[in-house]
Amino acid sequence: MSFTTKMLGVAAITAASFAYAGSAHADVCDTPSSLGDLGNFAGEVITLAGSMQGKDEENLLATASCFEAATGAVIKYSGSRDFAALIVADLQSNNAPNIAIFPQPGLAGDMAKEGYLSPLGSDLANWMTNNYGAGSSWVDLGTYEGQDGSDAFYGFAFKQDLKSLVWYSPEQFEDNGYEIPSTMEELIALSDQMVADGNTPWCIGVESGNATGWTATDWMEDIMLRTASPAKYDQWVSNELPFNSPEVINAMEVYGQFSRNDDYVAGGASSVATTFFGDAPKGLFTSPAQCLMHRQASFIPAFFPEKGAEVERGEADFFYFPPFDSSNGNYLNSTGNPVLGAGTLYTITKDSDATRAFFQYLTEAKAHEVWMSQGAFLTAHKGADLSAYASAAQRKQGEILVNATTFRFDASDLMPGAIGAGAFWSEMTAFANGQDSQTTADNIQAAWDAIK
Amino acid sequence: MISRTLKHVVLGLIVFIWVVPFVALITTSLRSEIASKTSGFWTSFTPTELGHRFGTHDRDDTAEVLLKTGNILDRLNVGEEDFPIAGEVNSILIKGRVPDPENPDKTKLVRKLVPAGEVMDVRGGDFIFQENGDFTWTFDEPTAPKPKNLDVFINQEPVFDTQAYEEVLFDNEHVPNALISSFIVTIPATIIPITIAAFAAYAFAWMRFPGRDWLFVIVVSLMVVPTQLAFLPILQGFSGIASWATALNAWMTDCEATKSCEVASKSFASLWVTHTAFGLPLAVYLLRNYIVGLPRELLESARIDGANHLQIFTRLIVPLSVPALASFSIFQFLWVWNDLIVALYIGPNNSDDLVFPIRLQQQLGTFKDQLHLLNASAVISMIVPVIVFLAMQRYFIRGLLAGSVKGG
Numbered sequence: 119m120s121f122t123t124k125m126l127g128v129a130a131i132t133a134a135s136f137a138y139a140g141s142a143h144a145d146v147c148d149t150p151s152s153l154g155d156l157g158n159f160a161g162e163v164i165t166l167a168g169s170m171q172g173k174d175e176e177n178l179l180a181t182a183s184c185f186e187a188a189t190g191a192v193i194k195y196s197g198s199r200d201f202a203a204l205i206v207a208d209l210q211s212n213n214a215p216n217i218a219i220f221p222q223p224g225l226a227g228d229m230a231k232e233g234y235l236s237p238l239g240s241d242l243a244n245w246m247t248n249n250y251g252a253g254s255s256w257v258d259l260g261t262y263e264g265q266d267g268s269d270a271f272y273g274f275a276f277k278q279d280l281k282s283l284v285w286y287s288p289e290q291f292e293d294n295g296y297e298i299p300s301t302m303e304e305l306i307a308l309s310d311q312m313v314a315d316g317n318t319p320w321c322i323g324v325e326s327g328n329a330t331g332w333t334a335t336d337w338m339e340d341i342m343l344r345t346a347s348p349a350k351y352d353q354w355v356s357n358e359l360p361f362n363s364p365e366v367i368n369a370m371e372v373y374g375q376f377s378r379n380d381d382y383v384a385g386g387a388s389s390v391a392t393t394f395f396g397d398a399p400k401g402l403f404t405s406p407a408q409c410l411m412h413r414q415a416s417f418i419p420a421f422f423p424e425k426g427a428e429v430e431r432g433e434a435d436f437f438y439f440p441p442f443d444s445s446n447g448n449y450l451n452s453t454g455n456p457v458l459g460a461g462t463l464y465t466i467t468k469d470s471d472a473t474r475a476f477f478q479y480l481t482e483a484k485a486h487e488v489w490m491s492q493g494a495f496l497t498a499h500k501g502a503d504l505s506a507y508a509s510a511a512q513r514k515q516g517e518i519l520v521n522a523t524t525f526r527f528d529a530s531d532l533m534p535g536a537i538g539a540g541a542f543w544s545e546m547t548a549f550a551n552g553q554d555s556q557t558t559a560d561n562i563q564a565a566w567d568a569i570k
Numbered sequence: 571m572i573s574r575t576l577k578h579v580v581l582g583l584i585v586f587i588w589v590v591p592f593v594a595l596i597t598t599s600l601r602s603e604i605a606s607k608t609s610g611f612w613t614s615f616t617p618t619e620l621g622h623r624f625g626t627h628d629r630d631d632t633a634e635v636l637l638k639t640g641n642i643l644d645r646l647n648v649g650e651e652d653f654p655i656a657g658e659v660n661s662i663l664i665k666g667r668v669p670d671p672e673n674p675d676k677t678k679l680v681r682k683l684v685p686a687g688e689v690m691d692v693r694g695g696d697f698i699f700q701e702n703g704d705f706t707w708t709f710d711e712p713t714a715p716k717p718k719n720l721d722v723f724i725n726q727e728p729v730f731d732t733q734a735y736e737e738v739l740f741d742n743e744h745v746p747n748a749l750i751s752s753f754i755v756t757i758p759a760t761i762i763p764i765t766i767a768a769f770a771a772y773a774f775a776w777m778r779f780p781g782r783d784w785l786f787v788i789v790v791s792l793m794v795v796p797t798q799l800a801f802l803p804i805l806q807g808f809s810g811i812a813s814w815a816t817a818l819n820a821w822m823t824d825c826e827a828t829k830s831c832e833v834a835s836k837s838f839a840s841l842w843v844t845h846t847a848f849g850l851p852l853a854v855y856l857l858r859n860y861i862v863g864l865p866r867e868l869l870e871s872a873r874i875d876g877a878n879h880l881q882i883f884t885r886l887i888v889p890l891s892v893p894a895l896a897s898f899s900i901f902q903f904l905w906v907w908n909d910l911i912v913a914l915y916i917g918p919n920n921s922d923d924l925v926f927p928i929r930l931q932q933q934l935g936t937f938k939d940q941l942h943l944l945n946a947s948a949v950i951s952m953i954v955p956v957i958v959f960l961a962m963q964r965y966f967i968r969g970l971l972a973g974s975v976k977g978g
Contacts, residue, residue, distance in 0.1 A: 161828060161830075162829055162831040163829070163832070167919070171932050171934070172932070172933075172934075172940060194920050194921075195921070196919035196920060196921065197932070198914065198919075198928075198931070198932075199934065200914060204914065204915065207801060207802055207805060207915055208805075210802060210805075210806075211802055211805035211806040211808075211809050212806065212809040212810075212813075213805060213808075213809050213835055214838060218955035277746065289718075289719050293665045293666065294665060294667070294679055295666075295667040295677065295679075315678070316679065317679070317683075369601070402605070403620065403623070404608070405621030405622055405623050405663070405721035405722070406663055406681075406721050407721075423604065423607070432629070433719065479876070563918065
């Protein structure tokens with residue numbers, strides 16, 4: 119026994135004396151679907167690293183506990199909001215965990231290219247194609263170029279988010295006599311109506327520490343999907359359609375009509391860049407309400423003042439961020455109702471049999487149902503029982519995901535890390551601070567040209 | 571006289587600026603989550619008007635009635651044990667659409683702030699509330715009204731509670747574990763560098779060997795190496811040592827049976843080594859400058875009495891250097907205690923062994939949804955350095971001057 123392990127032993131004893139709760143998750147594994155045979159890995163440790171903390175971390179551990187119970191393996195998770203920086207240092211210094219959970223595909227792709235990720239194999243890819251709603255797009259999301267230059271499937275998407283949602287308070291709409299809009303034109307008319315009534319329609323906040331700006335990119339992507347065809351959207355992601363092309367600038371300007379309009383935004387347009395994205399929706403619930411609508415992904419109820427209990431009580435609800443009415447000829451809309459989404463990616467950074475078994479577990483409907491019942495989780499797994507969802511609102515979102523046909527991923531997640539988690543974010547923040555759309559688009563394109 | 575008054579004013583101002591955040595933190599940690607999110611800490615000492623939303627009744631209450639009664643404060647305090655809302659109910663904001671007189675085919679939104687005792691129309695019934703929160707809601711014929719959420723403004727009495735502290739300390743093991751981990755890291759990471767530095771400082775000050783001055787210059791210049799720059803090579807080094815230790819462990823013990831051979835490269839020991847390395851240059855510099863100022867005659871007479879270097883060091887130098895040693899210990903203790911970045915990169919990353927600053931950062935949560943707990947934890951994490959500082963401050967002030975005056 120080395121010096122280090124001895125000292126760790128001391129630490130473990132002191133730490134253990136403080137660990138009160140052993141298995142608090144006894145009943146979470148009780149789900150509609152049962153578990154197949156995953157093998158026996160008694161005592162083997164699987165280390166996970168990710169960015170999830172707090173409630174998210176508890177849910178992940180609860181989900182993993184059912185795997186531990188079935189196989190005897192031990193899951194150790196370390197979550198940090200600085201995950202992106204830490205994982206790079208860990209990989210480069212040969213300290214990799216078994217599994218890294220990437221919130222953005224851009225960074226996962228970079229790491230695959232450096233040779234730090236192990237391919238998951240075509241079996242998992244085929245499984246995902248067949249069993250996830252819009253499965254082949256999810257496989258594409260996790261497929262990157264490896265160190266040898268050939269494409270392989272590295273990232274297993276587990277836990278999806280649905281964007282394209284507008285959150286509101288039904289009671290406020292009722293008090294004010296407003297109707298849910300079904301087209302973008304109606305949504306803009308409704309916003310104007312709210313302004314005329316002396317209300318403020320929108321709460322928008324893009325501040326998010328070193329990821330400031332991502333909310334703005336989500337807005338813009340949602341609008342891009344509604345003002346240009348999905349084919350154009352795909353070209354934009356791969357930069358075949360330059361960032362400063364008219365289609366993209368147009369989408370940015372439409373977004374600007376919302377976010378740079380002092381009458382539209384609670385606190386005025388200048389507050390957008392400095393408002394924490396998680397504080398923005400709280401304006402829906404203040405007395406009196408600061409704003410009446412908030413466009414954000416499915417995870418946002420966790421930021422509501424009562425952490426989403428509002429949704430269960432019917433005090434908050436969402437409607438679909440509507441497309442433009444194609445009949446007036448403004449925008450070509452051949453896509454029906456496009457849906458924008460994202461997901462976290464599970465990758466193998468240090469291979470072992472137990473790690474492979476964990477990925478096998480992630481394909482089991484049970485793994486999904488355990489987290490579904492904890493809340494704040496959506497899945498595209500078609501085999502997962504929708505009745506497992508913690509709330510009716512989540513079930514409604516889950517159905518949208520599983521039945522999605524025109525589905526596109528968060529573009530900033532798909533772009534190279536330097537753009538999607540860099541220039542796009544920072545320039546959209548500059549846009550929020552008053553920089554014009556042409557300069558913003560030119561700057562992002564210049565950043566993209568620089569990394570080609 | 572004027573200059574003295576001015577001095578006092580400036581001094582008072584500085585103290586005020588330093589104390590306000592401290593008071594704010596403690597006050598906020600004792601307030602309810604909702605209150606601290608909706609109003610500033612300075613409003614918490616006097617009754618303050620705050621807005622709330624209350625629902626008239628439960629959703630499953632569908633009895634047909636002519637009269638519904640209740641109490642606004644009771645409704646707001648359902649399920650609230652620690653921070654009950656109390657105070658005068660001032661007004662309710664009511665909204666509705668009426669025909670627009672200027673624009674016949676349109677409606678317009680009217681908002682009205684209705685004070686206590688005045689009748690307002692809510693879902694077709696007459697709604698009246700009193701300052702104490704009692705309300706009556708009367709209908710012309712038996713009705714089962716849908717619950718209505720209303721914005722109500724209450725002149726709220728101050729309320730403080732230690733609920734956040736109880737939750738942090740007793741609800742789960744995170745914060746107690748973090749406290750212990752922080753001590754496990756901080757105490758050795760203070761003692762090890764000070765011990766090494768004291769020996770080194772003596773050698774640099776009183777022993778003659780070739781290249782002494784150059785070595786000292788190199789040690790001092792190491793102070794400017796930025797910590798961040800060194801993380802990757804240090805981590806690589808530790809991971810090399812750890813894999814070597816793992817192999818040794820597997821060879822010497824029967825750990826393979828229990829699958830426990832793995833020696834972690836990120837551990838408390840890695841933190842001790844790293845903090846020692848980063849703390850040493852300043853420690854050596856500070857102590858050497860102090861020790862070199864001790865009276866030469868004292869050491870020479872000890873020499874004449876036949877004392878060797880070790881005896882001189884333990885019997886003379888150490889007792890005489892207590893102020894400098896104590897002052898550096900405080901420096902090092904505070905720096906290691908508050909360190910986030912080294913612990914984040916080099917320290918153990920399993921949940922039970924996280925040090926306090928990382929636990930604080932974790933309490934922000936993915937969703938920044940536990941800010942009230944964060945305030946309480948921050949106060950707890952501050953207490954330890956405050957105690958250390960107060961206990962050793964007389965050394966600290968003397969130590970700060972250490973080496974500044976020859977012979978002092």
